[in-house]
Amino acid sequence: MASIIAVKDLTKLYGQQGAVCRALHEVSFEIEAGSFVAVMGPSGSGKTTLLNIISTIDKSTQGRVIIDGRDTVAFREKDLAVFRRDVIGFVFQEFNLLDNMTIRDNIALPLTLNNIKTDRILSRVQELTALLGIDNQLDKYPYQLSGGQKQRAAVCRALVNEPKILFADEPTGALDSKAASELLACFRNVRNQYGTTVVMVTHDASAASYCDRVIFLKDGMISGKLETNGNAEEFFKKILNMVALLGGERNERL
Amino acid sequence: MNVFKISWMLFKNNLKLYRFYLTVLILTTAIYYNFLAVNFNPYLQVLNDQYVFAKVASSLCSIILFLTVLSFMFHANNFFYKLRYKEIGTYMLMGISSSKVGTVFALESILLGATAILIGLPIGLLFSKLFFMLLSKAMILDTQIPFYIPPKAIGILLLIFAFIIFLMGLKNFLTVRRSRLIEILNAAKIEQHLPKIRWIRGIAGIVCIAVAYYLALNILDLPFDLQFDFLQTTIMILILICIGTYFFFSSFLTIVLNALIQNKNIIYKKSRLVSFSNTLFRLGTNYRSLSMTAILCAATLAAFSGSLALKYFADTNTTVEAPYSISYYGQDEATNQKIKALIQASPHKILAEHESHFLTGKISYNHGYGERTDTCLITSFSEVKKSLLTTKPKNYQQIIKDIEPWDNETVSILHSNLIFSGVSYTGQDFIIQDKPYILKKEVKIPFIGELGVIGQYDTYIVTDKQYHEMKENSPEMTLYGINISEPGNSMSLVEKISAVMKNPKDNLNSYAGQYQYKYYLIGAFYFMGLVMAIVFMISTFSTMYFKILSDAILDREQYKMLMKIGMTEQEMAHSIYTQVGIAFILPVFLGILHGIMAMKALESFIHYQFTGSILIGVGVLILVMTGFYLFMSKRYQRMVVKGWDIYETA
Numbered sequence: 001m002a003s004i005i006a007v008k009d010l011t012k013l014y015g016q017q018g019a020v021c022r023a024l025h026e027v028s029f030e031i032e033a034g035s036f037v038a039v040m041g042p043s044g045s046g047k048t049t050l051l052n053i054i055s056t057i058d059k060s061t062q063g064r065v066i067i068d069g070r071d072t073v074a075f076r077e078k079d080l081a082v083f084r085r086d087v088i089g090f091v092f093q094e095f096n097l098l099d100n101m102t103i104r105d106n107i108a109l110p111l112t113l114n115n116i117k118t119d120r121i122l123s124r125v126q127e128l129t130a131l132l133g134i135d136n137q138l139d140k141y142p143y144q145l146s147g148g149q150k151q152r153a154a155v156c157r158a159l160v161n162e163p164k165i166l167f168a169d170e171p172t173g174a175l176d177s178k179a180a181s182e183l184l185a186c187f188r189n190v191r192n193q194y195g196t197t198v199v200m201v202t203h204d205a206s207a208a209s210y211c212d213r214v215i216f217l218k219d220g221m222i223s224g225k226l227e228t229n230g231n232a233e234e235f236f237k238k239i240l241n242m243v244a245l246l247g248g249e250r251n252e253r254l
Numbered sequence: 255m256n257v258f259k260i261s262w263m264l265f266k267n268n269l270k271l272y273r274f275y276l277t278v279l280i281l282t283t284a285i286y287y288n289f290l291a292v293n294f295n296p297y298l299q300v301l302n303d304q305y306v307f308a309k310v311a312s313s314l315c316s317i318i319l320f321l322t323v324l325s326f327m328f329h330a331n332n333f334f335y336k337l338r339y340k341e342i343g344t345y346m347l348m349g350i351s352s353s354k355v356g357t358v359f360a361l362e363s364i365l366l367g368a369t370a371i372l373i374g375l376p377i378g379l380l381f382s383k384l385f386f387m388l389l390s391k392a393m394i395l396d397t398q399i400p401f402y403i404p405p406k407a408i409g410i411l412l413l414i415f416a417f418i419i420f421l422m423g424l425k426n427f428l429t430v431r432r433s434r435l436i437e438i439l440n441a442a443k444i445e446q447h448l449p450k451i452r453w454i455r456g457i458a459g460i461v462c463i464a465v466a467y468y469l470a471l472n473i474l475d476l477p478f479d480l481q482f483d484f485l486q487t488t489i490m491i492l493i494l495i496c497i498g499t500y501f502f503f504s505s506f507l508t509i510v511l512n513a514l515i516q517n518k519n520i521i522y523k524k525s526r527l528v529s530f531s532n533t534l535f536r537l538g539t540n541y542r543s544l545s546m547t548a549i550l551c552a553a554t555l556a557a558f559s560g561s562l563a564l565k566y567f568a569d570t571n572t573t574v575e576a577p578y579s580i581s582y583y584g585q586d587e588a589t590n591q592k593i594k595a596l597i598q599a600s601p602h603k604i605l606a607e608h609e610s611h612f613l614t615g616k617i618s619y620n621h622g623y624g625e626r627t628d629t630c631l632i633t634s635f636s637e638v639k640k641s642l643l644t645t646k647p648k649n650y651q652q653i654i655k656d657i658e659p660w661d662n663e664t665v666s667i668l669h670s671n672l673i674f675s676g677v678s679y680t681g682q683d684f685i686i687q688d689k690p691y692i693l694k695k696e697v698k699i700p701f702i703g704e705l706g707v708i709g710q711y712d713t714y715i716v717t718d719k720q721y722h723e724m725k726e727n728s729p730e731m732t733l734y735g736i737n738i739s740e741p742g743n744s745m746s747l748v749e750k751i752s753a754v755m756k757n758p759k760d761n762l763n764s765y766a767g768q769y770q771y772k773y774y775l776i777g778a779f780y781f782m783g784l785v786m787a788i789v790f791m792i793s794t795f796s797t798m799y800f801k802i803l804s805d806a807i808l809d810r811e812q813y814k815m816l817m818k819i820g821m822t823e824q825e826m827a828h829s830i831y832t833q834v835g836i837a838f839i840l841p842v843f844l845g846i847l848h849g850i851m852a853m854k855a856l857e858s859f860i861h862y863q864f865t866g867s868i869l870i871g872v873g874v875l876i877l878v879m880t881g882f883y884l885f886m887s888k889r890y891q892r893m894v895v896k897g898w899d900i901y902e903t904a
Contacts, residue, residue, distance in 0.1 A: 057818060078822055085820025096815045098528075100448075100535035105515070105527055110819055112522040121522055141448060157819070 003030035004164060004197050005054060010063035012049055012220075023049040025220040026063070031213075033164070036191050036198045038208040040243070041217035047201045048169060050217065054199070055088055055167045056080050068164055085110060089158030089166045089196075093173040095150045097142040097157070103129075104138040107156045114161070128156040131193060132186050148179025152186060159190060166190070168200040172207050184210040205243055209236035218246055257354065261361035268362075271337070275330045276370060278796045282323050283374025285789060287411050288385045289316040291378075294404035295386075315786050318553075322793035324418060325546065326800075331363070331422055333800040335429060336807060346435050356430035360423035367419030375411065379403060389781055449538035451512060452505040459501025466494035470851040474678035474858050491855070495848055499548050502844065503541040508534065525829035528816065533836045536805060543801040544841050547794055551845025551875070554790035556852040559871030561783030563856065563864040568780070570648060570862075575670040576768040577645045577700035578608065578735030579744060580751065583708065583761050590734065592754045600747045602738040608644040610701065610733040611637055613724060617714065618685040631702065631713040632686060634721030635659060638667075638701060644735070645700045653699055659717055664691040667713040668861060670704050678858070686714055687724055698861045702733060704768060706760025741765040795882060802837060802886050806893040813894045827891055834887045842879050846872055 012024040023046045031037050041047045052058035054065055056072050065072045068087060075083060097106050104125055111121045129135040132152045134145075142150055151171060158166055168187070172180035184207055187198050200211065208214045209232055216224040224242055228235040269276075293313060345355045383401055469491050511534040514520055521527050537544075579602075582593065597604060612633040618625055635658055642650045657665045664684060684691045691714075701713055708731075716724075738744060745766045752758035813826055821829075853868050 078824075081817070081820050081822035083820075084818070088820075090818055092815075092818075096818075098531065098812060098815075100531040101527065105521075105531065108518075108522060109527055109816075112527045113525065113821060113825055115524065116522075118519045118522045122518060143447065 002033055004033040004068055005031040005199070006064075006066040007050075007054065008064045008066070010050070010053060010065065011061050012046070012053060012058075013061045023220050024053070024060070027217075027220070027222055028063075029215060029222065029225075031197060031199065033197055034191065034195045035213060036187060036211045037200070038211040038214045039199065039201045039217060040203060040205075040208050040214055040239070041223075042203070042246070045217040046220040047203075047217050051167055051169055051199065051201045055090065055165075056084055085113065085161060087164050089161070089163035091151070091154050091158050091166065091168040091171045093170040095142070095147075095154045095174070097150055097154055099142055102139050102141055103134065103145070103153045106142070106153060107160050110157065110161050124160055125156070128159055129153075131189060132156055146179070147175050148182055151175060151179070151183050155183070155186060155190070159194070159196065162194070163196065165197045165199060168198065170202055171200060172202065172204060177206075180204075180207060181210075205239045206236060208239050209233075214239055214242075216242060216246060257357050258361060261358050261365060264358065265362050265365045271334070272366060274799065275334075275796075276366065278326065278792060279323075279367070279370035280374040280377060281792065282319065282326075282789075283370055283411070283415065284378035284381055285785070286316060286319055286323070286414075287375060287378030287407060288382050289313075289319065290407035290410055291382050291385075291404055292389070294406045295402060315782055315789065318786070319789055320414065322550070322789070326793055326796045327418060327422055329543065329797055329800045331426065333804045335426070336804055342430055342433065343435060352431045352433065353427075356427040359430050360427035363426050364419055364423045367415065367422065371412065371415050375408065378411075447538070448512075448535065449508050451509055453509065455501045456505035456509045459498050459504075459506045462494045462498030463502065466491045466498060467847075467851050469494070470855040471858075473855045488855070495552075496545075496549065499545045499844060499848070500541070503537065503544040503548070503841075507541070507544075507840070508537050511537070525821070525825050525832065528829045529832035529836065532805075532809065532812075532833050540801065540805075540837070543797055544837070546797055548841035548845040548848065550790050550794040550797065551842050551879075552848035552852065554787050554794060555846055555849025555871050555875050557783050557790055558787035558874065559849065559853050559864065559867045560856060561780045561787065562867035562870055563853065563860075563862075564783065565780045566864065566867055567860060567862055568777070571670075571698070572765065572768050573645060573647050573700045574698055575704045576763055576765040577641070577703045578763075579605075579738040579741035579765045580748065581703055581705075581733055581735040581763045582751075582755065582758075583705060583731070583733045584757075585734075585755060585761065589755060593751050596750050596754070597736065597738060597747065600738075600744075600750075602740060602744055602747060604736060604738055606644055606735075606737040608641060608735040608737075610641050610735065611730050612702070612713065612733070613721075613728045613730055614708070614711070615687045615714075615724065615728065617712075619679060619682060621679075629711055630686070631708060631711045632721065632724060633701070633713055633715055634718045635715055636718050637721075638699075638715050641701055641735075642699065644737070647700050653697070657695060657697060657699070657715060659694055659715055661717055661720065662689075662691050663694045663717075665695045665697060665715045666693060667701050667715065668696055668698050669710055669712050670698070670700075670702065684714075686716070687727075689720075691716070696861060703763050705733075705763050706757075709763070791878065798837070798882070798886065802834060802890060803893065805837075806890045810894050823895060826895055830891050830894065831887050834883065834890055838879065838883045838886075842875070846875060849875075 007030070008028050010024055010027040011022070014021040014023055027046075027050065039047045039050060049058065053060045054067070056065075056075070060073065070083075072080070072083070097103075098109070101109070104122075107125045107128065108121045111124065125138070126135060129138060132155060134149055134152050134156070137145060137149055137153070142153070145153065151174075155166075155171075166187075171187075172183060175183060187200070188210060190196050191198055198211075200207070202208055209228075212228050214226045215222060216226075223246055226235070226238055226242060293316075342355055342359070345358075346352060382403075386401075469487060473487055473491075511530060515530055515534060521530055580593075580597070585593070610633070612631045615630055615632045616627055617630040618627045620626070638657065639654050642654055647653070659665050664686065666679075678696060679693050680696055682693050684693055702709055738747075742765070744764065748762070748764040748766055752762050755762055813821075816826065817823075849871070850868060853864055853871075857864050
């Protein structure tokens, strides 16, 4: 399969001269279209920085990110906003739904900015929420929903403009284990239904075990990769072993 | 470090943040001092008549200013508290007791107030020279008011501000002391809830406003035979407007916006969804400041247009009171000749001479409490027409068309020194010289002008035919009117003429005399009204400024998130302009409407059309508000989009 994301020699430095912190160091990898990939690593390993740069929220110091055949480093600010709106979807740990809109309006929001016909917006919202099982919550406000429902609404919003890639930063971080596994199942359904590529940052091994592939980061460098053979339980054990091997993660997992 | 030192340090560090707030406070202190100074100036007290007007006007101004200052400081205080939630939380985390933090914050606000007085009072003192110069010019006083600093005014100013500052300090202390650490740290995460839909209140608001407008438009001719006097009606209108405006923003607007948000065809366009949802949710807390803005706007417009109208009225009413440069009545032929000779000997040229004819008669009508019979003057339409062609007031051709009566119709010219009248008799039946007439119209136009005895009567215009019939039974009288060049400077000539006349007090009238007298009466109100308009404007600005920026703080996170999901900066700007626009347009529009209604009520009881003054007032207000709107939107945008640091540019 063709790769939809290609990262080449990505380096990110923070801070000024004398006190430079290297968050990423010459990271390179490719992600195939339609795959479900997790990025794992201990705190401070650079996984969120990596996600922010790939998803064009942040800029790299060096290196290139090619998404869907286009070099995002060359984009201007205005093109980036449109690119984010059309090609990419986001899910955050804190849901980031707007408190002052109903779930329906929250999900419709990205499409309203594109001036799409109201009927189409509404049918799209209906279709997605049915797939994610929250179609009976549409007229409620976020504060009336549980964490898991809110996160699924956030996923719907991220998917509403049919993005090619869905980025998720610790999407299960604020959820209990039942809601978390439901959400991860949703991600898989979405991938299967629409062929959307899903890239998720997590430090939860059981969340990562839902993916096809796991990329491990440590101190800003790739320290390992794992691929599933279809058996979730076996994959979970492999991930745990890898985490143990890399160290530093054990306490955080407990 | 002791508490006082910490407060002083914080105050110094936060000066940039307080810059705008401090400027407004200094300005209000300076203006406040001047209002008080008018009340306690001994040189003004010597000028009996005029002084009373200035004193009433300035007392009114100072009371209103006090109330607006109080509410403004309250808003600003809340804004700063919101900005510094986290700071308070940090101190408390460090283990400083909440009462100590409270004391620090209270002291800081006291320092702030003290600074405002220390700078504002000297500025006020400097300004008072200018203020009194303008005031005496507005009142056409001959003498200069000497520069004097009344210690009483300073004392009262200090007392009042000390009281307000103490109140704010106490409030800050209590708010901080009552706050719990967990609430402070989670302050940003407080969930907003949809404001409740209250149908009854919403409809009541609209009804209140509608009734108030109806009363204002019919203030002289109340429906349903309501027996209220003018003052009662005015107070009723004010109360209805306040309640109506309050309900309009708290409930009616919620209903409308909620309905709009339900209609996806309207709301799913561009960035409307964001701006409308924000506005709806903010209404739960914003309705007070929105209603306040609307009422302040109405007050600004009423004060400004009212001042212009009064000046316009004074200027035009002078012609009503003194239609000619010099006019006299009831002299024998020899005196007439002497007067002419005096004028010819003077440097003034005679521009026109005119004789107006009229009769005295009896008029009976029902004034609401039973039949009443008065003495009146009666004249014919052509007499008035000829007179108007000589005096040429504004729009005289239109006036001539409007006042022509048919048989058995009459038009009354209200006597000229009537400034306010609380009743109108238009449409009622009148008996003039034992014959029935219907009153077609009441007007204030130049005809007789002010004259001791006959000037107190209203003049009734009838058709020429009916006038000739009446003339057979009663003697016709004549008013001589002479227009000369430079009538404003003719006071010495007028004095000479009065010396040769019989009973000049009752029989002589002059433009020079009327102009001076009338003008200082209204001059004080004119000047104070303009100052008031500025005060209201400043209050409107500062209320909105802090309210809108408080919103911006809350919106920052939201817009950050919207950017992540691909909202462009342009779209965000669009959304902000819409959102701030709603916060502006609605209260300003409602305020303007209220203000126009107030002016309409003023029109009907001064019996004058103030269309020009209203239009100028509305125009100026819209212009200034548009400028302020653009400024606020830019500031909001900078705060939200660029992650603007409030400590940099506040």
